[in-house]
Structure formats: C-alpha cells, structure tokens
Amino acid sequence: MSQAEGARFFREAWIAGVHQHHPGEPKAGYVTPWDETPQWEREAAGSVYEQVRHFVEVSGGSTARLSREQKGRFVATCWTAQMFKQWADPKPGYVADWSELPSWHQETDADIVEAIEKYVS
Secondary structure, three states: OOHHHHHHHHHHHHHHHHHHHOOOOOOHHHHOOHHHOOHHHHHHHHHHHHHHHHHHHHOOOHHHHOOHHHHHHHHHHHHHHHHHHHOOOOOHHHHOOHHHOOHHHHHHHHHHHHHHHHHHO
C-alpha cells in the first residue's frame, strides 16, 4: 500500500472508530470525508499509518499482544509528533497527552492499530 493509500486507510479507520465510540453526534471535522480532508491532515495520517505499519511489521505481529491502551498510546504519540511537525503552535487538543484524551478518542486510536494489524497480517 502506498503512503497515500495508507493515509486514506488511517483516516477511514479513524472515522469508523469515531462512529463506533463517540457519544452522540461527533463534530463534523472528526468525520470529514477523505476528499475534504485538509492536505496537512492527509500528510499526518500517512506518516502515522507508516509508523504503525512499520511497528507491526518489525515486531513480527507481536503488537497483537499489546493492550488496547498500549496500542492507542502509540498512535497518540505518533500523531502528537506529527502535529508538532505541522504546526509551530498546535491547538492543545492536537497534542494532548493520552490521559487527557476522552475515552472515545483512546478507543479509536487503539482501533486504528488493530485495523492496520489485520491489513498487514
């Protein structure tokens, strides 16, 4: 899968997770379709997809043995690094620590790793 395809895969996994875990109606920006996703966010999604894919591959698939929290923390940390790369002064919500993220966001991040694990294996 190319990085562009990986970025889209990541975004689609994010949207699926938001729909599954977000209480009530999510903000429109959380579920913006790929074609309307800003370029900076596409680039960040592609980078994080590649980081997670590589993590799964170099661990020989052992990421499946991690807890959902460990999986979600990995995605959140990778995303935070991308936000610092993209923005000189990112919004606080873009770089919030794992413990500050709402549970729906934590669950969605864990779902992303599991979706990539399934794709890679």
